[in-house]
Every structure is written in C-alpha cells, then in structure tokens.
Amino acid sequence: MTGENADNSNHVLEIPEGLRHLAIIMDGNGRWANSRGLRRTRGHKEGAGTVRRITTLCAEAGLEELTLYALSVENYVKRPRHEVEFLLALLKRFVIRERATIMDNNIQFRTLGRTEEFPRSVRHELEKLRDLSSTNDGMTLRLALNYGGRSEIADAAKCIALDVKEGRLAVEDVDEQTIQDRLYDPLMPDVDLLVRTAGELRVSNFLLWQISYGEIFVCDTYWPDFGNKDMTQAMLNYGSRNRKFGGLVRPVDA
Ligand code: FPP
Numbered sequence: 001m002t003g004e005n006a007d008n009s010n011h012v013l014e015i016p017e018g019l020r021h022l023a024i025i026m027d028g029n030g031r032w033a034n035s036r037g038l039r040r041t042r043g044h045k046e047g048a049g050t051v052r053r054i055t056t057l058c059a060e061a062g063l064e065e066l067t068l069y070a071l072s073v074e075n076y077v078k079r080p081r082h083e084v085e086f087l088l089a090l091l092k093r094f095v096i097r098e099r100a101t102i103m104d105n106n107i108q109f110r111t112l113g114r115t116e117e118f119p120r121s122v123r124h125e126l127e128k129l130r131d132l133s134s135t136n137d138g139m140t141l142r143l144a145l146n147y148g149g150r151s152e153i154a155d156a157a158k159c160i161a162l163d164v165k166e167g168r169l170a171v172e173d174v175d176e177q178t179i180q181d182r183l184y185d186p187l188m189p190d191v192d193l194l195v196r197t198a199g200e201l202r203v204s205n206f207l208l209w210q211i212s213y214g215e216i217f218v219c220d221t222y223w224p225d226f227g228n229k230d231m232t233q234a235m236l237n238y239g240s241r242n243r244k245f246g247g248l249v250r251p252v253d254a
Contacts, residue, residue, distance in 0.1 A: 018192060021188070024069065028199075029222070031043070045090065052098055057231060059107050066141050067191070069206050071147070073147065096125055106138030108136045110130055112185055144206065191214040195218075195234050
C-alpha cells in the first residue's frame, strides 16, 4: 500500500550544487491513514518505511546532511499518550532494524532534542546506534526528537547566562557565534533546503535558528507516499533558486 504514488523505482537522485543540508518536516501520516479508513498509527508505521527509503536515497546520492523532524516537543506533550507511546516504540524498533541500513550506507546517526526525557530503553538504542555509527564519514542523519526550535534557543540562552554568571563569558562578547556554539549540535550547518510534505505552509518550530536563509519547498504528498518523484521535484526546484543571503544576485544589480 505504501508509496502508491511514490515511483520508488531504481533511480539516482541528483543533488543540486550548493545543497549540503536538507531538512524535512514529515507531515501527513494521520491524513494518509484517515483517507484509507485506517488508524493514525498505521500511517506512522508506513511513514517509518518512507524514512528508510528517503534516507537511503539521499545517502546514495551523496547528500551530506539530512535532518528529519520525527517528534516535536509539542507532539510529545499534546498528542494522546497511546500515540506517543506508539511512536516511541516505532522509533526504538526502527533504530534496531535499520542498524544495517545505517552502517551499510556509511551514515552517521545523531539525534537533536530533549531525548533525555525518553524512556531509558529508547535512549539506550538511540545512543547505541549513535556510538556505533560515530566514525562513519558519509551522510549525517539527524532525527529531531522531542525537539523544538524555541526550546533549543532557550536552552542555549540558559547556557550563556550561566557562563556569564560564572565568569567564563563577558556580556560584550556575546554574538551570533556564542549562540551557535551552544545549540544542540553546534557543528550542524545551516539548512539549505527545508521540505514540508502534506501541504501546510508553516515551519512548526523546526530548526528556527538554522533555517534563517534556507529555501522552502512544500508538496501536497502525504509523508508515507513521499518518494523519488517528489524528491526530484524538490531538487529541481532548489536548483532554480537564486540564493541571495540578503545581498544581491549579481553585483551588476547595484
Ligand atoms: C506528522 O504526521 C508526523 C509525526 C508527528 C510523526 C512522524 C513520524 C514518522 C514519520 C514515523 C516514525 C519515524 C521514525 C524515525 C521511526 P501527522 O500524524 O501529524 O499527520 P496529520 O497532520 O495528517 O495528522
């Protein structure tokens, strides 16, 4: 049933020049399930399959950084408990089952967010895969889990306040780099392209600091159906953008 519209035939994705970091808001699992008269959890299960397919596709294409929004801080507290528990169990199973996918594709696996609040057995599997894959030097896959862009910036602000209070940092030295250095993953580069599935035109508290100059691509496809065709469209669309970073496209525009 998965990927009916996805065209997941053997296909090598071409990563456009300048696209180093792709971040995806994976939306529409619930709608995918509802439209088929299935439970929402079934949509999440299919969505986990899409995570595997897209991760492999991107790694094979030579993408450097892929960050997927798997659970927001808001999802974690506002969704019914049984759905959150299902998602955590699915995540744990995914991390165990996809160990070979991660290792075979030379992927470095990391997480982003307040995973310390997760049950110990889930944390254990996440940490195991992170450690196992830590010396892989292909694509970096980050799962944003119990993640919020505002929480990340608030946590960084707390670190700065503490450093100032304890004399390690002078107020006048605080700049953008000071904040960057205290984000959850300070070495993670800015997002070049943010893709959102299922049609909503919002960023939903995802990587607020890192998307400042990111390009945005939204498609209507629900995440379980997201595949090669949508990815190719996103890549072509990105390739046609003129990124100005607040400047001018060509000096001659002046
Ligand atoms: C949004 O769809 C999706 C989520 C809140 C969870 C994302 C989870 C997955 C893609 C599967 C599990 C991931 C891993 C890494 C194992 P929604 O349920 O809000 O959809 P809706 O807006 O249509 O209701």
